[in-house]
Amino acid sequence: MSRRRPGRDDSPDRLYTLTGGRSSSGSDVFDLVTLIVAECDPVPGMQSEHAAILRMSRFPTAVVEIAAELELPVSIVRILLADLLGTGRISARHPRTAHGSAHSSYRLPDPDILEQVLVGLRNL
Amino acid sequence: MTASSSPLRPSALALLVTSVASGAFCTAAVAAAPSSVQLPLGWFAGSGALLLSVAAFAVTWLAHSARLLRRQVGDAEARNARLTAETAARAAELDRLAGIHAKETAALAAAHAARLGAANAAHADTRERLGEELRRAESGRAAAMAAAANAAGRMQALATGMLADLREMEHRHAAEDVLADLLHLDHRTAQAGRLADSVAVLTGARSGRRWARPIVMESILRGAMGRIGGYQRVRLHSTSDAAVAGHAAEGVMHALAELLDNAANFSPPTAEVHVYVEEVPAGIVITVEDSGLVMSDLQLRRAERAVTAESLDLAGISGTRLGLAVVGRLARKHGLTVSFRPSARGGTGALILLPHELLSSTNPEPPLSPSTLPADLPAATADGAADEGGVRTERAAPAPAPAPAPALAEAEAAPEPPARQGDGEGPEIGESGLPQRRRGRTLAAAHPDGPDAAGRAPRIPPGTASRSAARFGSFRQAVRAAGTPHSNPPHPEGDTEK
Structure with missing residues (x-):
C-alpha cells in the first residue's frame, strides 16, 4: 500500500508549534484563491515556513498552492500568512479584484459553462 | 639411736x-x-x-x-x-x-x-x-x-x-473551532507521548520512533518544544540549517524537551525560555536558558551528576523528577554532552553538545533549501505564468529566450528552459505531449491567476509548461485536503512504527 506509514514520514513539528498555539488567523483576508505576493526576501533566522512562503510567492501564488507546497492545512497557512501580512512582508490580492477591472476578457468563466463542460466530459 | x-x-x-x-x-x-x-x-x-x-x-x-x-x-x-x-x-x-x-x-x-x-x-x-x-x-x-x-x-x-490521526484530522477539518480543539488535543497527546517516552527510556525499552530521514534543526527544536506544556513561552533563536541524523533525532528531541520542561517549570509562569543554537568545531551546542531560580553550586553539581551518571540503577528516582535521569540516559545512548551553568539571564542555562556523528550535512527538504529553491521556484512560476498567457501568444511568437527575466535567480534557471523547448513546437502540449499536461494547462489557463499574472507581465518571463501540470497537481491536492473529507480508513495501532 502506498499510503505513508504514520509516524515515520511525518514531520516532527506539531502544527501548534508553527503558529505558537493559535488556531485562528483573526482575519478573513485569505481565502483559498487569494494571491500572495512577497514584498521582501527571506532573512536568516526567520521561521522556515515564512521563508518558504516568501520564496514561493515571489510571483503571485494562491493560498491553496502555498498550502499544498508546504503540506500544511489551509487554516494554518492562513495564520502564517496573517503574520507575514501583519509585518508587511507580503501583500494579498484577491482575484475578484481583477474581475471588475478593465481586463474583462480574463474574468472567470461562467459557472454554467463550466457545468456544461463537466457534463460534456462525463458524456465522453 | x-x-x-x-x-x-x-x-x-x-x-x-x-x-x-x-x-x-x-x-x-x-x-x-x-x-x-x-x-x-x-x-x-x-x-x-x-x-x-x-x-x-x-x-x-x-x-x-x-x-x-x-x-x-x-x-x-x-x-x-x-x-x-x-x-x-x-x-x-x-x-x-x-x-x-x-x-x-x-x-x-x-x-x-x-x-x-x-x-x-x-x-x-x-x-x-x-x-x-x-x-x-x-x-x-x-x-x-x-x-x-x-x-x-x-x-x-x-x-x-x-x-x-490528529495530523490527518487537522488536514481534513478546515473549520477554525474544530482545528483549535484538534490542536489542543494534539498538544495534550504530545505531552502524554513524552511521558510514555520517558518511562520507556527509563525502563530500557526501545526508543519510540525512528525518523527515516535527517531532521533539520528547526524541526528538532519545534518538535521538542511541542512536547512540553509551556511551549508558548519558548523562544527559538536558530539560524542553523544542520540536520540531525534520523536515528538520533528522536532522542535529541526528547532530551531537549525534558530540559525545556525543566526550564519552563522552574521559572516564573510568564518568563520566557530561550533556546540558542550555535555551531562549534565539536558539533552543535544547543543552549536552553531560563530566567528562573539560580541553581546553587551544589544543585548544579547534582544536576550534572544526574545527567552523567554511569550507573543504570533506578534507585533514587522520584516519580515527579524523571527529567534529568531521562536526559542522562539519552545522553549516554547518543553521545550527547549535557552541562549546566548559571545563565546570563539570571536563571540556569543547560547546554547540549551534539557531536558531529549525529549531524547530517544533507539538507532533507529541498523545497525549503536556500540553494535549490531560488533556481527552482521562479522557473516554475515563470513556466506556469507563460503557460497561462500562452493561449494568446504562443502560436505567433514561440517563447523567446528567458533573457529578460528580472528575478534574481534567473541566471541559474536560464539554461533550463531552452533545453526543454528544443523538442517541441511549444508549450501548448508540453514536452511530453501527454493528455494530462494539456488538460492541466488548459485548466491552468482558465484559472483566475491569469488576469493577475498578465497584469504583472513585465516581471514574468515566458517559459515552457513543463512544471505547470505538477504544480496543478499540488493545487488539486490542497483543494482536496482543504475541502473534501478524506476516505482514508483509520489505521490500526499496530501500523505505527515503534
Missing part, C-alpha cells in the same frame, strides 16, 4: 640385777666359807659373777635387738603395703578420672558437633532463603521493568498513532 639405746636399758638392767645378785651370793659364800678358802673362792666367785653378768647382758642385748629389728621390719613392710595400696588407689582414681574425662570430652564433642551442624543447617537455610528471596526480587524487578517497558511501548505506539 633409739634402736640402739632401747636394748641398752634392759641389758644394763639385766647386767645390774645379775651382778648384784651374783655379787651378793658371792659375798655370802665368801663370808660363809672358811677363811682359808676365802680368797680363792672370792676370786672364783667374783669371776663367775662377772661372767654371768656379762652373759646376762649379752643375752638381753641380743634379744632386745632382735625384737627391735623384727619390729622395724614389720613397720617397713606395713608402710610398704600401705604405699602400694595408695598407689593402686591413685591409679584407680586416675583411671576413673580418665574415663570420666574421656566421656565428658566425647559428650562435649558430640554436643558441639550437633550444635555446629544445626548452626550450619540454619545458616545454609538462611542463605538459601535469602538467595531465593533475592532471585524472586530480581525476577520480580525484571518482570516489573518488562511490564513497564511493554506498557510504555504501547503507550508510545498509541500516542504516535493518535498524533498521526
Whole structure:
C-alpha cells in the first residue's frame, strides 16, 4: 500500500508549534484563491515556513498552492500568512479584484459553462 | 639411736640385777666359807659373777635387738603395703578420672558437633532463603521493568498513532473551532507521548520512533518544544540549517524537551525560555536558558551528576523528577554532552553538545533549501505564468529566450528552459505531449491567476509548461485536503512504527 506509514514520514513539528498555539488567523483576508505576493526576501533566522512562503510567492501564488507546497492545512497557512501580512512582508490580492477591472476578457468563466463542460466530459 | 639405746636399758638392767645378785651370793659364800678358802673362792666367785653378768647382758642385748629389728621390719613392710595400696588407689582414681574425662570430652564433642551442624543447617537455610528471596526480587524487578517497558511501548505506539490521526484530522477539518480543539488535543497527546517516552527510556525499552530521514534543526527544536506544556513561552533563536541524523533525532528531541520542561517549570509562569543554537568545531551546542531560580553550586553539581551518571540503577528516582535521569540516559545512548551553568539571564542555562556523528550535512527538504529553491521556484512560476498567457501568444511568437527575466535567480534557471523547448513546437502540449499536461494547462489557463499574472507581465518571463501540470497537481491536492473529507480508513495501532 502506498499510503505513508504514520509516524515515520511525518514531520516532527506539531502544527501548534508553527503558529505558537493559535488556531485562528483573526482575519478573513485569505481565502483559498487569494494571491500572495512577497514584498521582501527571506532573512536568516526567520521561521522556515515564512521563508518558504516568501520564496514561493515571489510571483503571485494562491493560498491553496502555498498550502499544498508546504503540506500544511489551509487554516494554518492562513495564520502564517496573517503574520507575514501583519509585518508587511507580503501583500494579498484577491482575484475578484481583477474581475471588475478593465481586463474583462480574463474574468472567470461562467459557472454554467463550466457545468456544461463537466457534463460534456462525463458524456465522453 | 633409739634402736640402739632401747636394748641398752634392759641389758644394763639385766647386767645390774645379775651382778648384784651374783655379787651378793658371792659375798655370802665368801663370808660363809672358811677363811682359808676365802680368797680363792672370792676370786672364783667374783669371776663367775662377772661372767654371768656379762652373759646376762649379752643375752638381753641380743634379744632386745632382735625384737627391735623384727619390729622395724614389720613397720617397713606395713608402710610398704600401705604405699602400694595408695598407689593402686591413685591409679584407680586416675583411671576413673580418665574415663570420666574421656566421656565428658566425647559428650562435649558430640554436643558441639550437633550444635555446629544445626548452626550450619540454619545458616545454609538462611542463605538459601535469602538467595531465593533475592532471585524472586530480581525476577520480580525484571518482570516489573518488562511490564513497564511493554506498557510504555504501547503507550508510545498509541500516542504516535493518535498524533498521526490528529495530523490527518487537522488536514481534513478546515473549520477554525474544530482545528483549535484538534490542536489542543494534539498538544495534550504530545505531552502524554513524552511521558510514555520517558518511562520507556527509563525502563530500557526501545526508543519510540525512528525518523527515516535527517531532521533539520528547526524541526528538532519545534518538535521538542511541542512536547512540553509551556511551549508558548519558548523562544527559538536558530539560524542553523544542520540536520540531525534520523536515528538520533528522536532522542535529541526528547532530551531537549525534558530540559525545556525543566526550564519552563522552574521559572516564573510568564518568563520566557530561550533556546540558542550555535555551531562549534565539536558539533552543535544547543543552549536552553531560563530566567528562573539560580541553581546553587551544589544543585548544579547534582544536576550534572544526574545527567552523567554511569550507573543504570533506578534507585533514587522520584516519580515527579524523571527529567534529568531521562536526559542522562539519552545522553549516554547518543553521545550527547549535557552541562549546566548559571545563565546570563539570571536563571540556569543547560547546554547540549551534539557531536558531529549525529549531524547530517544533507539538507532533507529541498523545497525549503536556500540553494535549490531560488533556481527552482521562479522557473516554475515563470513556466506556469507563460503557460497561462500562452493561449494568446504562443502560436505567433514561440517563447523567446528567458533573457529578460528580472528575478534574481534567473541566471541559474536560464539554461533550463531552452533545453526543454528544443523538442517541441511549444508549450501548448508540453514536452511530453501527454493528455494530462494539456488538460492541466488548459485548466491552468482558465484559472483566475491569469488576469493577475498578465497584469504583472513585465516581471514574468515566458517559459515552457513543463512544471505547470505538477504544480496543478499540488493545487488539486490542497483543494482536496482543504475541502473534501478524506476516505482514508483509520489505521490500526499496530501500523505505527515503534
